[in-house]
Amino acid sequence: xxxxxxxxADQGQAGAARRSLLLSPAALGExxxxxLRRGYTVIAPTVRDGAIxxxxxxxxxxxxxxxxxxxxAGSCRLKRRGDEALFGYVVGAKSxxxxxxxxxxxxxAAERDNGLFRILPEQTERPRFAFLGVRPCDLAAAAIxxxxxxxxxxxxxxxxxxxEAAFVVAVHCTEPxxxxxxxxxxxxxxxxxxxxxxxxxxxxxxxxxxxAEAGTAAGAELLAELNASEAPEELCRAAEEALERAASSMKxxxxxxxxxxxxxxxxxxxxxxxxxxxxLCCANCTMVCPTCFCVTVEDTSDVTGRRAERWQxxxxxxxQNFSYIHGGSVRLSPKSRYRQxxxxxxxxxxxxxxxxxxxxxxxxxxxxxxxxxxxxxxAALREAARTRA
Amino acid sequence: xxxxxxTLPSVMVPVAMRLARVEKETHDTFxxxxxxxxxxxxxxxxxxxxxxxxxxxxxxxxxxxxxxxxERDRLIYTVRSVGKATHALVTRxxxxxxxxxxxxxxxxxxxxxxxxxxxIVAGGIGLAPLRPAIYHVLRHRGDYGRLLVLYGARSPQDxxxxxxxxxxxxxPDTQILITVDYGGLSWxxxxxxxxxxxxxxxxEPERTTALVCGPEIMMRYVVRELLVRGxxxxxxxxxxxxxxxxxxxxxxxxxxxPYFVCKDGPxxxxxxxxxWMDRYEL
Numbered sequence: 001x002x003x004x005x006x007x008x009a010d011q012g013q014a015g016a017a018r019r020s021l022l023l024s025p026a027a028l029g030e031x032x033x034x035x036l037r038r039g040y041t042v043i044a045p046t047v048r049d050g051a052i053x054x055x056x057x058x059x060x061x062x063x064x065x066x067x068x069x070x071x072x073a074g075s076c077r078l079k080r081r082g083d084e085a086l087f088g089y090v091v092g093a094k095s096x097x098x099x100x101x102x103x104x105x106x107x108x109a110a111e112r113d114n115g116l117f118r119i120l121p122e123q124t125e126r127p128r129f130a131f132l133g134v135r136p137c138d139l140a141a142a143a144i145x146x147x148x149x150x151x152x153x154x155x156x157x158x159x160x161x162x163x164e165a166a167f168v169v170a171v172h173c174t175e176p177x178x179x180x181x182x183x184x185x186x187x188x189x190x191x192x193x194x195x196x197x198x199x200x201x202x203x204x205x206x207x208x209x210x211x212a213e214a215g216t217a218a219g220a221e222l223l224a225e226l227n228a229s230e231a232p233e234e235l236c237r238a239a240e241e242a243l244e245r246a247a248s249s250m251k252x253x254x255x256x257x258x259x260x261x262x263x264x265x266x267x268x269x270x271x272x273x274x275x276x277x278x279x280l281c282c283a284n285c286t287m288v289c290p291t292c293f294c295v296t297v298e299d300t301s302d303v304t305g306r307r308a309e310r311w312q313x314x315x316x317x318x319x320q321n322f323s324y325i326h327g328g329s330v331r332l333s334p335k336s337r338y339r340q341x342x343x344x345x346x347x348x349x350x351x352x353x354x355x356x357x358x359x360x361x362x363x364x365x366x367x368x369x370x371x372x373x374x375x376x377x378x379a380a381l382r383e384a385a386r387t388r389a
Numbered sequence: 390x391x392x393x394x395x396t397l398p399s400v401m402v403p404v405a406m407r408l409a410r411v412e413k414e415t416h417d418t419f420x421x422x423x424x425x426x427x428x429x430x431x432x433x434x435x436x437x438x439x440x441x442x443x444x445x446x447x448x449x450x451x452x453x454x455x456x457x458x459x460e461r462d463r464l465i466y467t468v469r470s471v472g473k474a475t476h477a478l479v480t481r482x483x484x485x486x487x488x489x490x491x492x493x494x495x496x497x498x499x500x501x502x503x504x505x506x507x508x509i510v511a512g513g514i515g516l517a518p519l520r521p522a523i524y525h526v527l528r529h530r531g532d533y534g535r536l537l538v539l540y541g542a543r544s545p546q547d548x549x550x551x552x553x554x555x556x557x558x559x560x561p562d563t564q565i566l567i568t569v570d571y572g573g574l575s576w577x578x579x580x581x582x583x584x585x586x587x588x589x590x591x592x593e594p595e596r597t598t599a600l601v602c603g604p605e606i607m608m609r610y611v612v613r614e615l616l617v618r619g620x621x622x623x624x625x626x627x628x629x630x631x632x633x634x635x636x637x638x639x640x641x642x643x644x645x646x647p648y649f650v651c652k653d654g655p656x657x658x659x660x661x662x663x664x665w666m667d668r669y670e671l
Contacts, residue, residue, distance in 0.1 A: 267671075294642065325631060
């Protein structure tokens with residue numbers, strides 16, 4: 001990331017205002033092909049199992065042309081649009097987290113050796129990811145995970161390697177979903193940084209185009225290969241206006257003002273019991289959250305007992321085992337577990353890493369089976385603080 | 390970087406050490422002595438720090454170091470067998486391998502407490518992470534004022550390090566006070582919770598640093614007692630326990646309010662904990 005920051009700075013010094021280029025859907029296909037040629041595993045949105053997922057793709061034809069995904073509390077519906085838009089939806093359940101901080105990975109394998117044990121050398125080749133269609137909220141989430149994994153006393157070497165090798169093509173959001181609240185979190189609908197290339201999709205009757213801008217030298221180099229012409233002023237303005245409309249059209253918002261203090265103070269608020277009556281402790285919200293980083297470590301052995309492995313897997317503070325120490329779990333009740341999640345995300349995270357752990361992507365709202373809405377719960381706690389003193 | 394450290398998050402990989410001795414302390418608690426398997430000295434530790442101990446193929450646990458920090462050639466741990474992994478740990482035979490990561494975490498504020506009285510309050514296995522602090526004070530006896538150790542256990546059979554406790558009581562300016570919850574017929578010592586020992590000592594609060602480790606409920610009452618006797622919240626240190634999987638701040642399990650016990654603790658001044666300690670299910 002240091003590398004990326006420096007490149008961005010260099011560009012800024014060169015004084016060149018970001019040049020906007022015009023890409024056709026065919027040119028986007030060329031961009032994808034160029035990434036594949038460079039040896040990247042390209043992760044992009046595609047339709048799978050009746051939903052839009054971020055998966056490895058091999059061509060632009062695998063992108064969800066003409067689809068949208070309607071998101072509401074506790075619901076996600078794949079629908080046809082009346083056009084050929086390639087990015088006519090916002091987020092699927094997966095985010096960059098699934099690839100940079102994967103759901104499970106082997107930490108080591110070892111075997112018994114002369115009364116001791118010996119760590120076996122790892123053979124696996126690490127993929128180099130290019131992410132296409134990354135939303136501004138997910139870029140902000142990756143920056144938050146960078147802080148967790150790379151900028152503390154200990155560093156996660158695996159995360160670092162994956163992150164530094166990654167190429168990012170972002171897409172600014174012109175059509176937020178009903179669950180989006182990035183504008184209130186300051187993370188979207190326009191991506192500020194952290195991308196190599198950023199696109200704005202323009203879909204209107206009679207034209208389907210992308211306005212592309214480079215965020216790094218690597219991005220500019222790749223764009224130069226596409227022989228794209230400069231985007232006309234009128235189109236750039238149209239893209240800008242679409243982003244402004246997107247920001248003002250977001251209905252959900254999360255008011256973060258003084259929230260850290262409020263959550264710490266409302267530790268015993270009766271509203272936590274109200275959420276606990278609805279929460280199933282299923283852990284879906286933590287799995288789809290692009291910043292949630294908790295893992296467990298599992299040690300296993302084969303049947304002979306000669307070979308052992310250590311695996312790291314995503315874990316969730318919604319499980320009872322999560323806080324188990326001898327004598328019992330610290331957080332036994334669902335209430336305490338929901339409170340831990342929300343308070344960590346919006347309060348403790350600030351103490352630990354300097355920002356809240358929420359980017360306003362709205363995934364936890366859509367993928368909650370009972371439709372618990374983080375923005376409503378925060379509003380309810382604020383209201384409780386106001387009325388119950 | 391070598392190929393191995395590039396592909397492996399090396400901080401999560403244990404180093405194999407050889408189990409040299411297993412001493413039975415009580416019916417369920419054992420002291421393990423680990424020695425280097427490759428001739429390399431283990432990393433230096435500070436009193437109060439812990440390691441992650443790994444039993445091959447079984448599991449890994451955070452265990453406080455209970456040995457003498459000046460003994461650089463071995464690492465000593467005192468473990469109570471309460472579950473699958475701790476049972477596996479204490480039933481290894483000498484000569485077998487134990488994986489070690491660490492040491493991790495914060496330590497008792499011994500360097501900053503020179504010239505002061507050290508009051509150690511321990512409950513049960515909580516004496517183990519305090520023993521390195523006792524070793525340190527005894528080794529540098531002239532650097533500190535009085536050393537008072539208040540130790541409570543369930544029964545006389547549950548007392549750890551009994552011979553040492555008896556011997557330390559003869560060191561000048563050192564006082565060891567012991568109590569048990571249930572004495573039985575042959576016990577002639579104190580009976581009652583550890584806070585009942587405070588009436589036998591005379592604290593000079595301005596020059597006292599208190600180091601406390603034990604069950605959380607016991608620590609709450611000990612803190613109350615110390616505060617009542619005028620010891621300030623900044624001079625009371627507690628060693629906290631939470632579930633721990635990684636010890637390096639990535640797994641999230643050990644969170645206690647805004648802290649990660651593994652890297653912000655396990656030793657905290659009470660002034661940092663006071664907003665959090667009385668919160669049930671925090």
